[in-house]
Amino acid sequence: MTGREESTSSRTxxxxxxxxGPADRVAVRRVPALVTALxxxxxxxxxxxxxxxxxxxxxxxxxxxxxxxxxxxRFALIEAYLLHGDRWxxxxxxxxxxxxxxxRPELLTDAxxxxxxxYQRYAVEALLGTPRVGLDQTRSLLDDLAHRVGADGPDAPTxxxxxxxxxxxxxxxxxxxxxxxxxAGTRPxxxxxCPGCAPARRAELLAGWGEWRAALAELxxxxxxxEDCTDQPERALVAGLLxxxxxxxxxxxxxxxxxxxxxxxxxxxxxxxxxxxxRFCALGGHLxxxxxxxxxxxxxxxxxxxxxAAMEFAAAGALVCGLAVEAGLGGRTLRxxxxxxxxxxxxxxxxxxxxxxxxxxxxxxxxxxxxxxGHHSGRMAAWLAERPLAxxxxxxxxxxxxxxxxxxxxxxxxxxxAGDSRADDGLGERELVALTLDxxxxxxxxxxxxYLVDEGGTVVGRWGAAVIQxxxxxxxxxxxxxxxxxxxxxxxxxxAEAYAFCNAWNHDRLLPKAYAHDLGxxxxxxxxxxxxxxxxxxxxxxxxxxxxxxxxxVAYAEAVAALP
Numbered sequence: 001m002t003g004r005e006e007s008t009s010s011r012t013x014x015x016x017x018x019x020x021g022p023a024d025r026v027a028v029r030r031v032p033a034l035v036t037a038l039x040x041x042x043x044x045x046x047x048x049x050x051x052x053x054x055x056x057x058x059x060x061x062x063x064x065x066x067x068x069x070x071x072x073x074r075f076a077l078i079e080a081y082l083l084h085g086d087r088w089x090x091x092x093x094x095x096x097x098x099x100x101x102x103x104r105p106e107l108l109t110d111a112x113x114x115x116x117x118x119y120q121r122y123a124v125e126a127l128l129g130t131p132r133v134g135l136d137q138t139r140s141l142l143d144d145l146a147h148r149v150g151a152d153g154p155d156a157p158t159x160x161x162x163x164x165x166x167x168x169x170x171x172x173x174x175x176x177x178x179x180x181x182x183x184a185g186t187r188p189x190x191x192x193x194c195p196g197c198a199p200a201r202r203a204e205l206l207a208g209w210g211e212w213r214a215a216l217a218e219l220x221x222x223x224x225x226x227e228d229c230t231d232q233p234e235r236a237l238v239a240g241l242l243x244x245x246x247x248x249x250x251x252x253x254x255x256x257x258x259x260x261x262x263x264x265x266x267x268x269x270x271x272x273x274x275x276x277x278x279r280f281c282a283l284g285g286h287l288x289x290x291x292x293x294x295x296x297x298x299x300x301x302x303x304x305x306x307x308x309a310a311m312e313f314a315a316a317g318a319l320v321c322g323l324a325v326e327a328g329l330g331g332r333t334l335r336x337x338x339x340x341x342x343x344x345x346x347x348x349x350x351x352x353x354x355x356x357x358x359x360x361x362x363x364x365x366x367x368x369x370x371x372x373x374g375h376h377s378g379r380m381a382a383w384l385a386e387r388p389l390a391x392x393x394x395x396x397x398x399x400x401x402x403x404x405x406x407x408x409x410x411x412x413x414x415x416x417x418a419g420d421s422r423a424d425d426g427l428g429e430r431e432l433v434a435l436t437l438d439x440x441x442x443x444x445x446x447x448x449x450x451y452l453v454d455e456g457g458t459v460v461g462r463w464g465a466a467v468i469q470x471x472x473x474x475x476x477x478x479x480x481x482x483x484x485x486x487x488x489x490x491x492x493x494x495x496a497e498a499y500a501f502c503n504a505w506n507h508d509r510l511l512p513k514a515y516a517h518d519l520g521x522x523x524x525x526x527x528x529x530x531x532x533x534x535x536x537x538x539x540x541x542x543x544x545x546x547x548x549x550x551x552x553x554v555a556y557a558e559a560v561a562a563l564p
Contacts, residue, residue: 034057041054042508088129097119121145124138203236215243216244250393272305283389284392285388315384330350363376434478466484467485488560
């Protein structure tokens with residue numbers, strides 16, 4: 001089939017078009033060869049090959065005049081960039097999708113138009129995480145977003161938040177405070193992100209301005225929000241670490257650190273919170289703990305989620321090292337794994353501290369060069385000049401933090417090293433054993449999740465828009481069965497649409513296997529994942545399976561929630 005072969009079809013015939021229904025039937029010109037190529041690109045494994053294929057396909061679709069395929073390819077690109085933490089790459093595909101939709105509004109369903117608003121917000125936020133995004137580009141996107149949502153629309157607080165955070169990022173505190181007043185006390189609109197995280201974002205700003213008690217008050221007022229948020233309560237706990245120390249509540253801060261780090265130590269997306277954990281250890285007088293955390297998390301600095309998080313992690317780690325040297329701990333060595341062409345090393349604390357200062361200073365200089373200010377260089381220098389705020393208080397009991405537990409990037413093979421093993425309930429992390437209910441709950445405990453166990457031994461919890469169940473199935477309980485159910489339910493009159501959605505999901509995604517369950521008056525959209533563990537499972541492997549089940553289950557439920 002050649003690129004000149006084309007057809008005119010409805011989007012409802014395309015299983016890759018989310019959120020379509022009878023009201024969305026709009027004839028669009030499609031090139032069948034490109035539609036097939038898009039399906040093939042979506043089936044590629046996650047990684048650079050898939051990204052390149054989608055980028056090239058979008059350009060081919062532009063050249064062929066297949067605007068719908070071009071938009072679908074760029075939507076897939078945006079989702080891939082978000083998955084891999086490459087938010088700085090969002091600007092161009094968002095801009096191109098926005099231009100296409102403005103020229104031909106019929107290209108997008110209502111659900112896709114709402115998603116594009118969220119993606120536009122993410123593209124604006126990318127400025128905060130990396131100096132690789134231009135100020136003018138970002139301001140243009142933000143002004144366009146403000147025009148679209150209007151001064152009194154439900155997403156007006158989102159625009160105020162973005163203007164506040166960008167002004168704060170540039171070091172313009174008066175302007176940031178002006179927009180903060182327009183944002184404070186509001187709930188995010190459809191494009192505004194998670195309501196449960198908004199109090200934490202506001203508390204982080206207040207803490208940066210030195211308003212410790214106001215930050216804690218903001219967190220207390222927002223305590224009723226997090227029940228539907230997968231990042232909570234740990235994000236709020238981290239936002240209160242430094243304010244708690246400075247406001248004279250070290251015991252509360254110590255408890256919050258231990259509880260939040262229990263989860264953040266293993267989640268790749270939690271990298272931006274590690275700087276606060278390290279600063280707590282440094283300023284709370286827990287230098288041994290701080291060195292343990294730094295040793296465990298140092299591999300993440302090679303593959304950070306963004307440049308801002310890398311800068312802050314490096315500065316906070318350098319602070320720990322500097323204070324440790326002053327306390328007589330400078331002779332301790334910390335293992336820095338090999339990465340790329342760099343060999344593995346074991347620098348002492350003083351040497352590592354100097355290296356981290358260099359990383360933080362270089363990144364701060366890059367931000368300041370882009371911004372035309374000296375704000376971040378000054379901010380990192382202020383961090384490095386900090387000193388302990390109070391005598392250390394005892395930390396609550398927790399799992400030991402061992403250097404052998406260093407977090408590896410998610411795409412790096414988990415190869416065994418001599419002596420690299422831990423005990424978990426008396427079992428080696430990599431020892432294969434029969435699946436048990438206790439192993440399932442232990443994996444969730446290690447993540448810091450909340451759950452219930454019913455009388456039949458089914459573990460049930462809620463993560464955002466999903467209710468997820470874990471149970472043992474099979475004749476000997478050798479199958480890990482996970483079921484994710486979307487909180488949102490559809491009326492039975494939308495059965496055909498629900499079936500089309502599930503078919504599209506099963507066409508494009510491996511997990512979970514989606515289906516619609518008819519309850520008579522309404523439909524439950526659910527998904528299953530079953531893993532045969534007849535030959536046993538290691539605790540470390542089970543944790544990966546649980547992580548994957550929750551991540552894919554939440555993504556499925558969020559897609560259901562986004563249906564019109």
